[in-house]
Amino acid sequence: MVNRKDTLWEQFLQPIVGIFIDGKQLRQLYESIDWQRECDRLSTPDLVYPDYYKSQNFHGIEGGYLNGGAATSYDPITQYALPPNETWVRQELIDRIQGTPRRILDLGCGTGSTTLLLKKAFPEAEVIGLDLSPYMLVMAERKAEAAGVDIQWRHGKAEETGLPEASFDLVTASLLFHETPPAVAKSILRESFRLLKGGGQVLILDGNQRTLRQVNWLTEVFEEPYIKAYATDSVDAWMGSAGFEAVQTQDVWLLNQVTQGMKPLPVDEQVYQRTQRRTIDDFGSEGIPAPAY
């Protein structure tokens, strides 16, 4: 892992975070993993990395997420990047899930922190975590094994998953959109729309765009190449133009937000449901006339 020396992250934040993170333990973890073998096992052969991903540094780390150093240090650092508490912030996405999804896809799942919460909330569901970095997937798989949960890990592009259409009840992404150019975030939402069944839900947890716009220095801190473009735009608007309905964004503490939307039901299903509702309203829940009082 090579770090740039001139960044705000390198100069000020890394030394502070370094006080709280056990570097020796991290190195031991890093060295205990046969990265080549594990990444080969989890990688999709012939996957071509998009330029916006492989050519950029993230958090001042050259090579972005395509190395074991980034994957092993991700969780220890992220716990300080989601105030006031990482689990509370992630739980805000879980709390907005409607119904009981049976098939769930977590895009840009990274080391699987949100993916594991999804599986914990819906143990019967089939849960898939997808990410472009096999290194991050190595860590995610280890965490799932340690927790004793069955999650499928898939190496792939969120904007072009190759998964069958209308096959998921819920698609999520946490902390992904501020790391992609807005055009890619929009394609990821179009892909989510394709993947969801009618009536399915999309949930995006990420940095609070309103706050990031107002507090300019925040966009400098984490050495994210696309965060400024993310901050000036609107996940709400992207979701609407991808075809989602009932779109709304809610603040999560000060620094984060959750945006949700629903894929509309096909028209014949909407008509059927309206008819059913009318029958229940007219005749009571059993479909027989309600007693007149």
Ligand SMILES: C[S@@+](CC[C@H](N)C(=O)[O-])C[C@H]1O[C@@H](n2cnc3c(N)ncnc32)[C@H](O)[C@@H]1O
């Ligand atoms: C900041 S991390 C977030 C990880 C995880 N979702 C979380 O909440 O901690 C961003 C992740 O998105 C992945 N990523 C970025 N662009 C992607 C894309 N187009 N398709 C799939 N994964 C992507 C990166 O490899 C990285 O693991």
